[in-house]
Amino acid sequence: MAFCRIPGANMQATQPTFFKQGPKPLTRVLIFSTLSVALLVGDAYYQMLARVREQISVLLYPLQWVATAPVNAALEASSFLQRQTELIAENRQLNDERLLAQGQAMRLKALEAENAHLRALKQASEHQPRQSQLSKILYNGRDPFGAKLVVDLGERAGVKEGQIALDASGVVGQVVRVQPMTSEVRLISDRGHMVPVMVERNQLRTVVYGSGRQNLLEVRNMPPNADIKAGDVLITSGIDGIYPPGLPVAVVSKVERTAGSAFARIQCKPLAGIDQHRFLLLMNPPATLPPYPETSPTPKPKGH
Amino acid sequence: MPISRQMLRPVGGGFIFMSFICAMLINLLPWQVTSVNFAPDFVALLIIYWTLNQPRRFGIAWAFTLGLLMDVADGNLLGQHALAYSIIAYLTLSRQRQIAVFPFWQQALITLALLLLAQSIMLLIHLLMGAQFIGWSYFAGSLLAAFLWPPLSNLMIMYQRKDVPDEL
Numbered sequence: 001m002a003f004c005r006i007p008g009a010n011m012q013a014t015q016p017t018f019f020k021q022g023p024k025p026l027t028r029v030l031i032f033s034t035l036s037v038a039l040l041v042g043d044a045y046y047q048m049l050a051r052v053r054e055q056i057s058v059l060l061y062p063l064q065w066v067a068t069a070p071v072n073a074a075l076e077a078s079s080f081l082q083r084q085t086e087l088i089a090e091n092r093q094l095n096d097e098r099l100l101a102q103g104q105a106m107r108l109k110a111l112e113a114e115n116a117h118l119r120a121l122k123q124a125s126e127h128q129p130r131q132s133q134l135s136k137i138l139y140n141g142r143d144p145f146g147a148k149l150v151v152d153l154g155e156r157a158g159v160k161e162g163q164i165a166l167d168a169s170g171v172v173g174q175v176v177r178v179q180p181m182t183s184e185v186r187l188i189s190d191r192g193h194m195v196p197v198m199v200e201r202n203q204l205r206t207v208v209y210g211s212g213r214q215n216l217l218e219v220r221n222m223p224p225n226a227d228i229k230a231g232d233v234l235i236t237s238g239i240d241g242i243y244p245p246g247l248p249v250a251v252v253s254k255v256e257r258t259a260g261s262a263f264a265r266i267q268c269k270p271l272a273g274i275d276q277h278r279f280l281l282l283m284n285p286p287a288t289l290p291p292y293p294e295t296s297p298t299p300k301p302k303g304h
Numbered sequence: 305m306p307i308s309r310q311m312l313r314p315v316g317g318g319f320i321f322m323s324f325i326c327a328m329l330i331n332l333l334p335w336q337v338t339s340v341n342f343a344p345d346f347v348a349l350l351i352i353y354w355t356l357n358q359p360r361r362f363g364i365a366w367a368f369t370l371g372l373l374m375d376v377a378d379g380n381l382l383g384q385h386a387l388a389y390s391i392i393a394y395l396t397l398s399r400q401r402q403i404a405v406f407p408f409w410q411q412a413l414i415t416l417a418l419l420l421l422a423q424s425i426m427l428l429i430h431l432l433m434g435a436q437f438i439g440w441s442y443f444a445g446s447l448l449a450a451f452l453w454p455p456l457s458n459l460m461i462m463y464q465r466k467d468v469p470d471e472l
Contacts, residue, residue, distance in 0.1 A: 025363070025364065025394050025397045025398060026394070026398075028363065028364045028365070028394070029364050029390055029391065029393075029394035032364050032365065032367075032368040032386070032387075032390040033387055033390055033391065035368070035383075035386075036368065036371070036383040036384075036386040036387035036390060037383065037387065038383075039372075039382045039383030039386065040381055040382065040383035040384060040387070040429060042382070043381050043382040043383060044381055044433055049382050052382070053376050053382060056372060056373060056376040057376050057377075059373075060328075060332075060373060060376060060377050063325070063328050063329060063332055063377075064332050064377070066329060067329045067330075067332035067333050067334070068332075068333075068334055071333075071334055137334075138334065139332060139333070139334040140334065140340060141378050141379050141380075142331070142340055142343070142378045143378050143379070143380050144340060144341055144438055144442055145430045145435045145438060146379075146435075148379050150379065177379065184379045191435070191436070212436075212438070
Protein backbone atom coordinates (compact mmCIF):
# COMPACT_ATOMS: atom_id res chain seq x y z
CA MET A 1 0.00 0.00 0.00
CA ALA A 2 2.66 2.46 1.04
CA PHE A 3 4.50 1.50 -2.11
CA CYS A 4 1.91 2.89 -4.43
CA ARG A 5 0.78 5.86 -2.42
CA ILE A 6 4.15 7.52 -2.17
CA PRO A 7 6.15 7.57 -5.36
CA GLY A 8 9.52 8.32 -3.79
CA ALA A 9 11.51 9.68 -6.70
CA ASN A 10 8.85 12.04 -7.85
CA MET A 11 8.45 13.66 -4.50
CA GLN A 12 12.13 14.16 -4.03
CA ALA A 13 12.35 16.16 -7.23
CA THR A 14 9.51 18.56 -6.51
CA GLN A 15 9.52 19.15 -2.78
CA PRO A 16 11.99 19.62 -0.01
CA THR A 17 11.90 16.15 1.44
CA PHE A 18 12.38 17.42 4.95
CA PHE A 19 8.81 18.63 5.32
CA LYS A 20 7.04 15.97 3.38
CA GLN A 21 5.81 12.85 5.15
CA GLY A 22 2.82 11.72 3.09
CA PRO A 23 -0.45 11.22 4.93
CA LYS A 24 -0.05 11.91 8.60
CA PRO A 25 1.36 8.89 10.42
CA LEU A 26 -0.91 9.56 13.36
CA THR A 27 -4.07 9.22 11.30
CA ARG A 28 -2.66 6.11 9.69
CA VAL A 29 -1.78 4.48 12.98
CA LEU A 30 -5.20 5.34 14.33
CA ILE A 31 -6.87 3.72 11.33
CA PHE A 32 -4.80 0.56 11.58
CA SER A 33 -5.10 0.31 15.35
CA THR A 34 -8.85 0.57 15.10
CA LEU A 35 -8.81 -2.09 12.43
CA SER A 36 -6.66 -4.35 14.63
CA VAL A 37 -8.90 -3.91 17.62
CA ALA A 38 -11.94 -4.62 15.48
CA LEU A 39 -10.24 -7.80 14.24
CA LEU A 40 -9.35 -8.79 17.81
CA VAL A 41 -12.88 -8.35 19.04
CA GLY A 42 -14.32 -10.04 15.98
CA ASP A 43 -11.98 -12.97 16.35
CA ALA A 44 -12.26 -13.39 20.09
CA TYR A 45 -15.98 -13.02 20.53
CA TYR A 46 -17.67 -13.80 17.24
CA GLN A 47 -15.32 -16.18 15.38
CA MET A 48 -16.34 -14.60 12.13
CA LEU A 49 -12.92 -14.36 10.58
CA ALA A 50 -12.39 -18.00 9.72
CA ARG A 51 -12.46 -17.27 5.98
CA VAL A 52 -9.82 -14.55 6.24
CA ARG A 53 -7.65 -16.82 8.28
CA GLU A 54 -7.97 -19.62 5.76
CA GLN A 55 -6.94 -17.41 2.87
CA ILE A 56 -3.89 -16.11 4.69
CA SER A 57 -2.89 -19.57 5.81
CA VAL A 58 -2.81 -20.85 2.24
CA LEU A 59 -0.50 -17.96 1.46
CA LEU A 60 1.74 -18.92 4.36
CA TYR A 61 1.92 -22.63 3.67
CA PRO A 62 4.97 -22.54 1.35
CA LEU A 63 6.88 -20.59 3.99
CA GLN A 64 5.89 -23.03 6.69
CA TRP A 65 6.99 -25.89 4.51
CA VAL A 66 10.35 -24.31 3.69
CA ALA A 67 11.01 -23.48 7.33
CA THR A 68 10.54 -27.05 8.45
CA ALA A 69 12.07 -28.80 5.44
CA PRO A 70 15.77 -28.45 6.42
CA VAL A 71 15.14 -29.83 9.89
CA ASN A 72 13.27 -32.79 8.47
CA ALA A 73 15.95 -33.37 5.85
CA ALA A 74 18.66 -33.35 8.52
CA LEU A 75 16.74 -35.82 10.65
CA GLU A 76 16.20 -38.10 7.69
CA ALA A 77 19.84 -37.90 6.69
CA SER A 78 21.00 -38.81 10.17
CA SER A 79 18.67 -41.75 10.33
CA PHE A 80 19.91 -42.87 6.90
CA LEU A 81 23.44 -42.94 8.22
CA GLN A 82 22.63 -45.33 11.05
CA ARG A 83 25.24 -48.00 11.38
CA GLN A 84 24.66 -51.16 9.45
CA THR A 85 25.22 -53.48 12.39
CA GLU A 86 22.61 -51.68 14.38
CA LEU A 87 20.16 -52.17 11.59
CA ILE A 88 20.93 -55.85 11.25
CA ALA A 89 20.54 -56.44 14.96
CA GLU A 90 17.34 -54.50 14.95
CA ASN A 91 16.10 -56.41 11.96
CA ARG A 92 16.69 -59.72 13.69
CA GLN A 93 14.95 -58.55 16.80
CA LEU A 94 12.02 -57.25 14.81
CA ASN A 95 11.72 -60.54 13.01
CA ASP A 96 11.43 -62.33 16.32
CA GLU A 97 8.87 -59.84 17.48
CA ARG A 98 6.94 -60.22 14.27
CA LEU A 99 6.60 -63.92 14.79
CA LEU A 100 5.28 -63.27 18.25
CA ALA A 101 2.95 -60.60 17.00
CA GLN A 102 1.62 -62.80 14.25
CA GLY A 103 0.66 -65.38 16.79
CA GLN A 104 -1.13 -62.73 18.77
CA ALA A 105 -2.71 -61.31 15.65
CA MET A 106 -4.25 -64.68 14.87
CA ARG A 107 -5.83 -64.72 18.28
CA LEU A 108 -6.87 -61.12 17.82
CA LYS A 109 -8.60 -61.94 14.57
CA ALA A 110 -10.70 -64.55 16.25
CA LEU A 111 -11.50 -62.07 18.99
CA GLU A 112 -12.32 -59.38 16.47
CA ALA A 113 -14.74 -61.63 14.66
CA GLU A 114 -16.35 -62.49 17.94
CA ASN A 115 -16.43 -58.86 18.91
CA ALA A 116 -18.05 -57.85 15.64
CA HIS A 117 -20.66 -60.47 16.20
CA LEU A 118 -21.36 -59.23 19.71
CA ARG A 119 -21.44 -55.66 18.52
CA ALA A 120 -23.96 -56.50 15.88
CA LEU A 121 -26.03 -58.05 18.59
CA LYS A 122 -25.76 -55.01 20.79
CA GLN A 123 -26.04 -52.48 17.97
CA ALA A 124 -23.69 -50.12 19.66
CA SER A 125 -21.55 -47.90 17.55
CA GLU A 126 -19.30 -46.18 20.05
CA HIS A 127 -16.52 -48.74 19.97
CA GLN A 128 -16.28 -48.99 16.21
CA PRO A 129 -12.70 -48.79 15.04
CA ARG A 130 -12.28 -45.29 13.75
CA GLN A 131 -10.51 -43.84 10.84
CA SER A 132 -7.31 -42.12 11.70
CA GLN A 133 -4.61 -40.25 9.87
CA LEU A 134 -0.93 -39.83 10.55
CA SER A 135 0.15 -36.21 10.50
CA LYS A 136 3.46 -34.50 10.95
CA ILE A 137 3.98 -31.65 13.40
CA LEU A 138 5.05 -28.56 11.52
CA TYR A 139 5.88 -26.42 14.52
CA ASN A 140 4.87 -25.32 17.97
CA GLY A 141 2.69 -22.28 18.16
CA ARG A 142 5.06 -19.47 19.16
CA ASP A 143 2.46 -17.96 21.41
CA PRO A 144 3.61 -18.78 24.94
CA PHE A 145 0.14 -18.14 26.35
CA GLY A 146 -1.43 -21.18 24.81
CA ALA A 147 -0.26 -24.69 24.08
CA LYS A 148 -0.84 -25.38 20.42
CA LEU A 149 0.79 -27.35 17.65
CA VAL A 150 0.43 -26.85 13.94
CA VAL A 151 0.28 -30.07 11.93
CA ASP A 152 0.59 -30.59 8.21
CA LEU A 153 -2.84 -32.00 7.40
CA GLY A 154 -5.79 -29.74 6.80
CA GLU A 155 -9.20 -29.57 5.30
CA ARG A 156 -7.95 -31.00 2.02
CA ALA A 157 -6.78 -34.14 3.79
CA GLY A 158 -10.16 -34.50 5.43
CA VAL A 159 -9.23 -33.27 8.89
CA LYS A 160 -12.19 -31.97 10.84
CA GLU A 161 -12.56 -29.89 13.93
CA GLY A 162 -13.00 -32.01 17.00
CA GLN A 163 -10.71 -34.81 15.91
CA ILE A 164 -8.41 -35.96 18.64
CA ALA A 165 -4.65 -36.20 18.42
CA LEU A 166 -2.81 -39.17 19.88
CA ASP A 167 0.70 -40.45 20.04
CA ALA A 168 1.88 -43.94 20.88
CA SER A 169 1.42 -43.50 24.61
CA GLY A 170 -1.67 -41.38 25.03
CA VAL A 171 -3.86 -38.42 24.24
CA VAL A 172 -2.05 -35.32 23.01
CA GLY A 173 -4.92 -32.96 22.29
CA GLN A 174 -7.71 -32.02 20.02
CA VAL A 175 -7.97 -30.33 16.62
CA VAL A 176 -9.48 -26.91 17.20
CA ARG A 177 -8.98 -25.08 13.97
CA VAL A 178 -8.75 -26.45 10.46
CA GLN A 179 -7.23 -24.59 7.57
CA PRO A 180 -6.92 -25.81 3.99
CA MET A 181 -3.38 -27.17 4.35
CA THR A 182 -2.70 -27.14 8.08
CA SER A 183 -4.60 -27.48 11.28
CA GLU A 184 -4.08 -26.49 14.88
CA VAL A 185 -4.03 -28.98 17.72
CA ARG A 186 -4.77 -27.72 21.20
CA LEU A 187 -2.70 -29.71 23.66
CA ILE A 188 -4.20 -31.16 26.81
CA SER A 189 -1.79 -28.99 28.77
CA ASP A 190 -3.35 -25.80 27.40
CA ARG A 191 -4.84 -23.71 30.18
CA GLY A 192 -8.46 -24.53 30.69
CA HIS A 193 -8.48 -27.56 28.42
CA MET A 194 -10.62 -30.25 30.02
CA VAL A 195 -10.60 -33.98 29.44
CA PRO A 196 -13.19 -36.19 31.13
CA VAL A 197 -11.28 -39.11 32.60
CA MET A 198 -11.61 -41.92 35.03
CA VAL A 199 -9.13 -43.57 37.31
CA GLU A 200 -8.18 -46.85 35.73
CA ARG A 201 -7.87 -48.63 39.07
CA ASN A 202 -11.36 -47.96 40.39
CA GLN A 203 -13.29 -46.28 37.56
CA LEU A 204 -13.70 -43.07 39.53
CA ARG A 205 -14.89 -40.41 37.08
CA THR A 206 -13.44 -36.93 37.09
CA VAL A 207 -12.11 -34.22 34.81
CA VAL A 208 -8.48 -33.32 34.25
CA TYR A 209 -7.61 -29.69 33.49
CA GLY A 210 -4.65 -28.29 31.62
CA SER A 211 -2.84 -25.49 33.40
CA GLY A 212 -0.34 -24.08 30.96
CA ARG A 213 2.29 -25.41 28.63
CA GLN A 214 5.09 -26.28 31.01
CA ASN A 215 2.87 -27.08 33.96
CA LEU A 216 1.41 -30.36 35.08
CA LEU A 217 -2.23 -31.24 34.56
CA GLU A 218 -4.60 -30.85 37.46
CA VAL A 219 -7.63 -32.68 38.77
CA ARG A 220 -9.83 -30.14 40.51
CA ASN A 221 -12.88 -30.36 42.69
CA MET A 222 -12.13 -33.75 44.20
CA PRO A 223 -12.92 -34.13 47.89
CA PRO A 224 -9.92 -34.85 50.10
CA ASN A 225 -11.16 -38.35 50.82
CA ALA A 226 -11.46 -39.33 47.16
CA ASP A 227 -9.84 -42.65 46.38
CA ILE A 228 -7.02 -41.43 44.22
CA LYS A 229 -3.32 -41.73 44.84
CA ALA A 230 0.01 -41.06 43.19
CA GLY A 231 0.70 -43.54 40.42
CA ASP A 232 -2.91 -43.94 39.35
CA VAL A 233 -3.41 -43.87 35.62
CA LEU A 234 -6.19 -41.68 34.24
CA ILE A 235 -7.92 -42.86 31.08
CA THR A 236 -10.61 -41.11 29.07
CA SER A 237 -14.08 -41.96 30.23
CA GLY A 238 -15.75 -41.19 26.92
CA ILE A 239 -18.73 -39.44 28.46
CA ASP A 240 -18.18 -36.16 26.66
CA GLY A 241 -18.63 -37.57 23.18
CA ILE A 242 -15.30 -36.12 22.06
CA TYR A 243 -12.69 -38.46 23.45
CA PRO A 244 -13.38 -42.14 22.96
CA PRO A 245 -13.23 -44.20 26.13
CA GLY A 246 -10.14 -46.01 27.30
CA LEU A 247 -7.30 -43.85 26.02
CA PRO A 248 -4.56 -43.18 28.54
CA VAL A 249 -4.25 -39.49 29.42
CA ALA A 250 -2.11 -38.92 32.47
CA VAL A 251 -0.60 -40.46 35.55
CA VAL A 252 -1.17 -38.92 38.97
CA SER A 253 2.12 -37.60 40.26
CA LYS A 254 1.17 -35.89 43.48
CA VAL A 255 -1.83 -35.72 45.77
CA GLU A 256 -1.92 -33.07 48.47
CA ARG A 257 -4.61 -33.20 51.06
CA THR A 258 -4.38 -30.04 53.13
CA ALA A 259 -6.55 -29.87 56.21
CA GLY A 260 -8.04 -26.45 55.52
CA SER A 261 -9.20 -26.75 51.96
CA ALA A 262 -12.34 -28.35 50.61
CA PHE A 263 -10.60 -30.05 47.74
CA ALA A 264 -7.55 -32.21 47.34
CA ARG A 265 -4.79 -30.81 45.15
CA ILE A 266 -4.02 -33.45 42.56
CA GLN A 267 -1.33 -33.03 39.94
CA CYS A 268 -0.86 -35.34 36.99
CA LYS A 269 1.75 -35.84 34.36
CA PRO A 270 0.58 -36.34 30.78
CA LEU A 271 1.45 -39.79 29.48
CA ALA A 272 1.84 -38.74 25.89
CA GLY A 273 5.14 -37.10 25.00
CA ILE A 274 3.46 -33.80 24.33
CA ASP A 275 6.66 -31.97 23.45
CA GLN A 276 8.61 -34.82 21.98
CA HIS A 277 7.37 -36.38 18.81
CA ARG A 278 7.15 -35.34 15.22
CA PHE A 279 4.14 -37.40 14.28
CA LEU A 280 0.64 -37.47 15.65
CA LEU A 281 -2.32 -39.65 14.91
CA LEU A 282 -5.53 -37.72 14.22
CA MET A 283 -8.58 -39.80 15.01
CA ASN A 284 -12.18 -39.15 14.11
CA PRO A 285 -14.50 -38.18 16.91
CA PRO A 286 -17.06 -40.75 18.03
CA ALA A 287 -20.36 -41.05 16.29
CA THR A 288 -22.95 -38.66 17.63
CA LEU A 289 -24.31 -39.69 20.98
CA PRO A 290 -27.97 -40.41 21.48
CA PRO A 291 -29.79 -37.27 22.65
CA TYR A 292 -30.50 -36.65 26.28
CA PRO A 293 -33.78 -38.07 27.49
CA GLU A 294 -36.44 -35.42 27.46
CA THR A 295 -37.29 -35.66 31.12
CA SER A 296 -33.72 -35.05 32.20
CA PRO A 297 -32.76 -31.75 33.86
CA THR A 298 -30.47 -29.28 32.08
CA PRO A 299 -27.57 -31.13 30.48
CA LYS A 300 -24.23 -31.00 32.17
CA PRO A 301 -21.63 -28.74 30.56
CA LYS A 302 -19.35 -30.78 28.38
CA GLY A 303 -15.57 -30.72 28.49
CA HIS A 304 -13.71 -29.58 25.45
CA MET B 305 28.43 4.86 11.89
CA PRO B 306 24.77 5.68 11.36
CA ILE B 307 23.32 4.95 8.00
CA SER B 308 22.26 8.48 7.19
CA ARG B 309 25.85 9.78 6.95
CA GLN B 310 26.97 7.28 4.38
CA MET B 311 26.72 7.18 0.66
CA LEU B 312 24.40 4.31 -0.13
CA ARG B 313 22.74 3.05 -3.19
CA PRO B 314 18.94 2.86 -3.10
CA VAL B 315 17.21 -0.23 -1.85
CA GLY B 316 14.89 -2.07 -4.17
CA GLY B 317 11.45 -3.16 -3.09
CA GLY B 318 12.52 -6.70 -3.90
CA PHE B 319 15.27 -6.58 -1.31
CA ILE B 320 12.88 -5.45 1.40
CA PHE B 321 10.48 -8.18 0.37
CA MET B 322 13.18 -10.84 0.48
CA SER B 323 14.34 -9.68 3.89
CA PHE B 324 10.82 -10.19 5.22
CA ILE B 325 10.57 -13.61 3.61
CA CYS B 326 13.75 -14.58 5.47
CA ALA B 327 12.48 -13.09 8.73
CA MET B 328 9.23 -15.01 8.39
CA LEU B 329 11.16 -18.21 7.73
CA ILE B 330 13.17 -17.74 10.90
CA ASN B 331 10.04 -17.01 12.89
CA LEU B 332 8.35 -20.10 11.51
CA LEU B 333 11.24 -22.44 12.33
CA PRO B 334 10.17 -25.26 14.60
CA TRP B 335 11.37 -23.77 17.89
CA GLN B 336 11.50 -25.97 20.92
CA VAL B 337 9.03 -25.21 23.66
CA THR B 338 11.84 -24.46 26.07
CA SER B 339 13.52 -21.95 23.78
CA VAL B 340 10.49 -20.29 22.25
CA ASN B 341 10.66 -17.36 24.68
CA PHE B 342 14.23 -16.67 23.68
CA ALA B 343 13.54 -16.63 19.98
CA PRO B 344 13.84 -13.02 18.82
CA ASP B 345 10.98 -11.76 16.70
CA PHE B 346 12.81 -11.01 13.46
CA VAL B 347 9.76 -9.66 11.72
CA ALA B 348 9.35 -6.98 14.39
CA LEU B 349 13.06 -6.25 14.21
CA LEU B 350 12.93 -5.74 10.45
CA ILE B 351 9.80 -3.63 10.70
CA ILE B 352 11.71 -1.24 12.93
CA TYR B 353 14.74 -1.40 10.67
CA TRP B 354 12.91 -0.58 7.46
CA THR B 355 10.67 2.03 9.02
CA LEU B 356 13.77 3.70 10.31
CA ASN B 357 15.78 3.53 7.10
CA GLN B 358 13.16 3.55 4.35
CA PRO B 359 10.26 5.51 5.84
CA ARG B 360 8.94 6.35 2.40
CA ARG B 361 8.64 2.82 1.17
CA PHE B 362 7.81 1.02 4.35
CA GLY B 363 5.21 2.18 6.81
CA ILE B 364 2.38 1.37 9.11
CA ALA B 365 0.28 -0.33 6.45
CA TRP B 366 2.98 -2.91 5.79
CA ALA B 367 3.57 -3.41 9.48
CA PHE B 368 -0.11 -4.13 9.90
CA THR B 369 -0.14 -6.63 7.01
CA LEU B 370 2.89 -8.47 8.36
CA GLY B 371 1.26 -8.54 11.77
CA LEU B 372 -1.76 -10.27 10.30
CA LEU B 373 0.48 -12.88 8.69
CA MET B 374 2.21 -13.53 12.01
CA ASP B 375 -1.14 -13.89 13.75
CA VAL B 376 -2.30 -16.54 11.33
CA ALA B 377 1.01 -18.37 11.37
CA ASP B 378 0.97 -18.59 15.15
CA GLY B 379 -2.71 -19.28 15.48
CA ASN B 380 -3.11 -16.29 17.78
CA LEU B 381 -6.02 -13.97 18.07
CA LEU B 382 -6.26 -12.22 14.74
CA GLY B 383 -4.99 -8.67 15.18
CA GLN B 384 -2.69 -8.85 18.19
CA HIS B 385 0.55 -8.73 16.22
CA ALA B 386 -1.07 -6.35 13.74
CA LEU B 387 -1.85 -3.88 16.52
CA ALA B 388 1.56 -4.17 18.15
CA TYR B 389 3.46 -3.86 14.87
CA SER B 390 1.39 -0.87 13.70
CA ILE B 391 2.09 0.96 16.91
CA ILE B 392 5.84 0.35 16.93
CA ALA B 393 6.02 1.33 13.26
CA TYR B 394 4.21 4.56 14.11
CA LEU B 395 6.48 5.34 17.05
CA THR B 396 9.56 4.70 14.94
CA LEU B 397 8.17 6.87 12.18
CA SER B 398 7.34 9.74 14.51
CA ARG B 399 10.97 10.04 15.67
CA GLN B 400 12.57 8.63 12.57
CA ARG B 401 14.71 11.66 11.75
CA GLN B 402 16.31 11.65 15.18
CA ILE B 403 16.78 7.96 15.58
CA ALA B 404 18.24 7.43 12.13
CA VAL B 405 21.34 9.48 12.98
CA PHE B 406 22.02 7.73 16.29
CA PRO B 407 24.88 5.26 16.49
CA PHE B 408 23.86 1.64 16.34
CA TRP B 409 24.14 0.94 20.06
CA GLN B 410 21.72 3.75 20.84
CA GLN B 411 19.39 2.51 18.15
CA ALA B 412 19.60 -0.90 19.80
CA LEU B 413 18.37 0.59 23.07
CA ILE B 414 15.46 2.24 21.31
CA THR B 415 14.72 -1.02 19.53
CA LEU B 416 14.68 -2.80 22.86
CA ALA B 417 12.14 -0.33 24.19
CA LEU B 418 9.98 -0.70 21.08
CA LEU B 419 10.06 -4.50 21.09
CA LEU B 420 9.25 -4.59 24.80
CA LEU B 421 6.36 -2.25 24.11
CA ALA B 422 5.11 -4.55 21.34
CA GLN B 423 5.27 -7.53 23.66
CA SER B 424 3.56 -5.59 26.41
CA ILE B 425 0.72 -4.75 24.04
CA MET B 426 0.29 -8.42 23.21
CA LEU B 427 0.56 -9.36 26.88
CA LEU B 428 -2.09 -6.78 27.70
CA ILE B 429 -4.41 -8.18 25.04
CA HIS B 430 -3.99 -11.66 26.47
CA LEU B 431 -4.55 -10.43 30.02
CA LEU B 432 -7.72 -8.65 28.90
CA MET B 433 -8.87 -11.88 27.27
CA GLY B 434 -8.41 -13.67 30.59
CA ALA B 435 -5.01 -15.31 30.30
CA GLN B 436 -2.62 -15.33 33.23
CA PHE B 437 0.81 -13.75 33.37
CA ILE B 438 3.36 -16.29 32.20
CA GLY B 439 6.52 -14.97 33.77
CA TRP B 440 9.20 -12.47 32.87
CA SER B 441 11.01 -14.85 30.56
CA TYR B 442 8.39 -13.88 28.00
CA PHE B 443 10.42 -10.73 27.38
CA ALA B 444 13.77 -12.47 26.92
CA GLY B 445 13.44 -12.61 23.14
CA SER B 446 13.33 -8.82 22.90
CA LEU B 447 16.54 -8.52 24.86
CA LEU B 448 18.24 -10.90 22.48
CA ALA B 449 16.79 -9.08 19.49
CA ALA B 450 18.23 -5.78 20.76
CA PHE B 451 21.67 -7.38 20.94
CA LEU B 452 21.20 -8.49 17.36
CA TRP B 453 20.43 -4.95 16.18
CA PRO B 454 24.00 -3.71 15.46
CA PRO B 455 25.09 -6.84 13.56
CA LEU B 456 21.80 -6.91 11.69
CA SER B 457 22.09 -3.26 10.69
CA ASN B 458 25.66 -3.80 9.49
CA LEU B 459 24.59 -6.80 7.50
CA MET B 460 21.74 -4.97 5.84
CA ILE B 461 23.74 -1.93 4.76
CA MET B 462 26.55 -4.10 3.46
CA TYR B 463 24.21 -4.78 0.57
CA GLN B 464 23.70 -1.06 -0.05
CA ARG B 465 27.33 -0.06 0.31
CA LYS B 466 28.54 -1.86 -2.78
CA ASP B 467 30.34 0.09 -5.55
CA VAL B 468 28.65 3.43 -5.08
CA PRO B 469 31.47 6.01 -4.92
CA ASP B 470 32.96 4.99 -8.28
CA GLU B 471 30.06 6.41 -10.19
CA LEU B 472 30.28 9.86 -8.63
